[in-house]
Amino acid sequence: DSGVTQTPKHLITATGQRVTLRCSPRSGDLSVYWYQQSLDQGLQFLIQYYNGEERAKGNILERFSAQQFPDLHSELNLSSLELGDSALYFCASSTPKGINTGELFFGEGSRLTVL
């Protein structure tokens, strides 16, 4: 158990809908990272937050947005869903000193299926 909690574990929805994925980092970790993993794309970096502020951005679509709240949990919002958004979405956290001193701790992921 990494200590990173993601909900829901599975989600099935229709095209055009909006969903919210939630992540609670390990106790004491200030950084939260979101990744998308699909079969043909591998693990794609979406966005990172540090103590409530956006720190780094990857190839995140405009239809996607995220935020980190004062209690450090984070939410990833996906809107106007398309079939191609079906993927595993992982959240990860790192120690306050940052990932240059160690690893990312990944949650078990939220599997999104868009029908």
Place this chain on the structure above:
Amino acid sequence: SQKIEQNSEALNIQEGKTATLTCNYTNYSPAYLQWYRQDPGRGPVFLLLIRENEKEKRKERLKVTFDTTLKQSLFHITASQPADSATYLCALASYNTDKLIFGTGTRLQVFP
């Protein structure tokens, strides 16, 4: 453009042999490189980190090398076991950023 390449073909080896996985990168100046293990349907799990000024790092049966001239890292598992069967991902990060970029991974299958 920046690219991290791992062999997309699965690596099949016999138990007890040494597995060697390759990670090549282009258009990167990484400060450090990490290796992760991922089992099907699970989140990646950290294995090792190596910095650009380190040539080699070891942890139990694992060894990682980092050659910034060749722009390549090699990941070795000695005395491999069927339990080592998984997908192995390399990931790079540059200085002054916390953005960790992953390769597509190589699936390792160790058979008895």
